Amino acid sequence: MSLLETKVSTEVPGPKSKAFQNELERHIDARTVHIVDADGNRYLDVYSQIASVPVGYNNPTLLAAAQSPEMLSALANRAALGNFPSTKWAGILENSLLKIAPKGLDQLFTAQSGSEANELAFKAAFILYRRRQRDGKAWTDEEIQSCMNNAEPGSPHLAVLSFRNSFHGRGFGSLSTTRSKAVHKLDIPSFDWPQASFPALKYPLKSHVAENEAEEQRCLKEVEQLITSWRLPVAALIVEPIQSEGGDNHASPAFFQGLRDITKKHGVVMIVDEVQTGFGATGKFWGHEHFNLTSPPDIVTFSKKAQTAGYFFGDSLLVPDKAYRQFNTWMGDSARVLMSGAVIKEILDNDLVAQCARVGDTLYAELTKLAETYPTLVKNPRGKGSGTYIAFDTKDAGAFIKAMKTNGVNVGTCGVETVRLRPMLIFTEEHIPILINALTKVLSSISA
Amino acid sequence: MSLLETKVSTEVPGPKSKAFQNELERHIDARTVHIVDADGNRYLDVYSQIASVPVGYNNPTLLAAAQSPEMLSALANRAALGNFPSTKWAGILENSLLKIAPKGLDQLFTAQSGSEANELAFKAAFILYRRRQRDGKAWTDEEIQSCMNNAEPGSPHLAVLSFRNSFHGRGFGSLSTTRSKAVHKLDIPSFDWPQASFPALKYPLKSHVAENEAEEQRCLKEVEQLITSWRLPVAALIVEPIQSEGGDNHASPAFFQGLRDITKKHGVVMIVDEVQTGFGATGKFWGHEHFNLTSPPDIVTFSKKAQTAGYFFGDSLLVPDKAYRQFNTWMGDSARVLMSGAVIKEILDNDLVAQCARVGDTLYAELTKLAETYPTLVKNPRGKGSGTYIAFDTKDAGAFIKAMKTNGVNVGTCGVETVRLRPMLIFTEEHIPILINALTKVLSSISA
Structure with a gap:
């Protein structure tokens, strides 16, 4: 499977994820938990552990530092x-x-x-x-x-x-x-x-x-x-x-x-x-x-x-x-x-800040197109010129991100009805179509 | 050099420690810093990073976990x-x-x-x-x-x-x-x-x-x-x-x-x-x-x-x-x-809690003897039956622990004029004489 492919073959959360959550629930308050790797599903992560993953999972430079x-x-x-x-x-x-x-x-x-x-x-x-x-x-x-x-x-x-x-x-x-x-x-x-x-x-x-x-x-x-x-x-x-x-x-x-x-x-x-x-x-x-x-x-x-x-x-x-x-x-x-x-x-070393600025501009332009097609579901797109720090308002953000997950993309909400994009700094032009395709699918299904 | 030997061959802090402190001072508030390993001096640590080192430095079990x-x-x-x-x-x-x-x-x-x-x-x-x-x-x-x-x-x-x-x-x-x-x-x-x-x-x-x-x-x-x-x-x-x-x-x-x-x-x-x-x-x-x-x-x-x-x-x-x-x-x-x-x-695995109870009893008995010999300098010894969680009051705790360091032992203070012992859990009977000898030297020099 290509690194760029997402895959969701169970309901979300799947049965194994639910079982792990129940195991956790015995000793900690696990109501906020979403275990994402138990059922073999594979997501594009555009939420990044609440915007806290900087340069991807299993980054070799980080793995080297971890072993120093x-x-x-x-x-x-x-x-x-x-x-x-x-x-x-x-x-x-x-x-x-x-x-x-x-x-x-x-x-x-x-x-x-x-x-x-x-x-x-x-x-x-x-x-x-x-x-x-x-x-x-x-x-x-x-x-x-x-x-x-x-x-x-x-x-x-x-x-x-x-x-x-x-x-x-x-x-x-x-x-x-x-x-x-x-x-x-x-x-x-x-x-x-x-x-x-x-x-x-x-x-x-x-x-x-x-x-x-x-x-x-x-x-x-x-x-x-x-x-x-x-x-x-x-x-x-x-x-x-x-x-x-x-x-x-x-x-x-x-x-x-x-x-x-x-x-x-x-x-x-x-x-x-x-x-x-x-x-x-x-x-x-x-x-x-x-x-x-x-x-x-x-x-x-x-x-x-x-x-x-x-x-x-x-x-x-x-x-x-x-x-x-x-x-x-x-x-x-x-x-x-x-x-x-x-x-x-x-x-x-990888000039990721400049990359973020560049990729963000492209992503923002794509999002603007969606806002034109779905003006009641993609409202107030914002973050032009702010790298990938991009968001928009929608009608039911909770249902929206749930549908996104079913389509292989993990995104987050904020504010009242806002969907916030928080890709990692290694998010590049090649990830944009995955995100935009999932957004398009969800938007067209909601507006259908 | 035996693992049980301490060694202090410079003033405390030594010149290299002072140099490192100055380097730190450029970017952080380093007035609280005591760098203890820059001058080749070697201490018995009975303060343990403010009572936070559990089982010794470079413990093999911890090193293994760090590499898992x-x-x-x-x-x-x-x-x-x-x-x-x-x-x-x-x-x-x-x-x-x-x-x-x-x-x-x-x-x-x-x-x-x-x-x-x-x-x-x-x-x-x-x-x-x-x-x-x-x-x-x-x-x-x-x-x-x-x-x-x-x-x-x-x-x-x-x-x-x-x-x-x-x-x-x-x-x-x-x-x-x-x-x-x-x-x-x-x-x-x-x-x-x-x-x-x-x-x-x-x-x-x-x-x-x-x-x-x-x-x-x-x-x-x-x-x-x-x-x-x-x-x-x-x-x-x-x-x-x-x-x-x-x-x-x-x-x-x-x-x-x-x-x-x-x-x-x-x-x-x-x-x-x-x-x-x-x-x-x-x-x-x-x-x-x-x-x-x-x-x-x-x-x-x-x-x-x-x-x-x-x-x-x-x-x-x-x-x-x-x-x-x-x-x-x-x-x-x-x-x-x-x-x-x-x-x-x-x-x-090593039953260190029981060891602590046992070693603490011996250490407390030794401290009681010092309290009898130096009643104005070792006051209110306490912690009997509380493992190695032992302390006593003295006259000038700050000067006391400085003198202890010159004698190869790192200890801490608390309260008004209290010296607190906070050995790690791996502190055993063989460490007691090092601590007691240093205490005796400091006490006899103060009371001289």
């Missing part, structure tokens, strides 16, 4: 990286994550998930906020004692501003900035933090220029108003270059430049959450490179395709005044940083 | 374990973590750090609390909408009770229960959650029986009072079997049975944080096995020596009412779960 002597040691002798890194740690970082540090951000903090990375970024922003207020003065006894009781002034009431429909993770801090779905948030105590409107752009963009510009100005105004009038001081703002889980919502470079201006003006730390947009899929290595910001964001967080997590920053004031304030036992995982190094090598 | 075909796939094809686990996942869990599930707790949720595990446990408790209140009723529109604004009733004001001097992690939820040191908490917004006194036992225990019993009763009373009168409903209580970071503070089985009784009585989820005590060091596989509780805790969290993290639970009501409420992209790391399987095999 450094990996053996990282796995068998897991270090508390903040205290006792091996002498190789600096070299490992230089040969991996530091190679792709966003422009202007040469400092790194490693973590284990996007959620953790965002929370570490919030903590850095809060510590900086209070450091500026303290203006060189020592911690007071009152601060030291009150923080042990979770009380002011030691535990200050400070806020992070996020956007409606954003997703930044599920820890208690990160979930307080997540605004995508009730299923993520209901019943979990949250901080009293503000949310601003994210631009709801109308498509096609060229037919709604003035309207969309007004919408972005409205949102920027709301952001500034919240920063200046929210009942708690706003220490940081967090934003995705493209809102992903929330529905693949894009905004213009002007909007992001506006955010940079407002945050600079009010001394608010600007955190760009590149957990899903980072590592090339948008046709730039970092999604925020599309915006040509006049000065870099203060913090950029990453995870998913990086295969590890953490954040980059540039301002050394974001390093806390004392050691051990930003710290934990493992401080990331050197095994996963080694895998990240292999991913980065593969991306850079 | 399953590992290769886990590293190169990292799965979103909640959605798309491989068909091997159930088998991997059964052959690793499920083997050592605490009695009565047969359900598992995997995570990546102790902090994450504790926060997932809190979320499970909060969801359960509201589920009971809802009593089978559907989510209301008001709940669904208000939670998107971080407001009641959707984002309820509920609390987790923890203990003074406890450490449960550094996320925004876990840090709200951590009460060990200001350096962990200062400047970080916290939830308005209560802390109860943890028993401050007096040593030697046999000379303070009535006093200690009264102290434990006082603390239990305070716990019940906080649960019934705190300004927010208390949905969960979290406690370490031995407070570790907070100073190696022990309490009796009767105290923990009291906690179990109070939490049962008031419908509060009892979470036992075994991040540091789990995996054998106390002479039982789980620290709480020392307490002979009449019914198991509701949740037990783990990390560190497990080399991965997560929580066990028994009550299926702790599985949320709907799918995707407890979920994230990676849901743990199957590579680290495979390492955990090797650790568990090594512990069970």
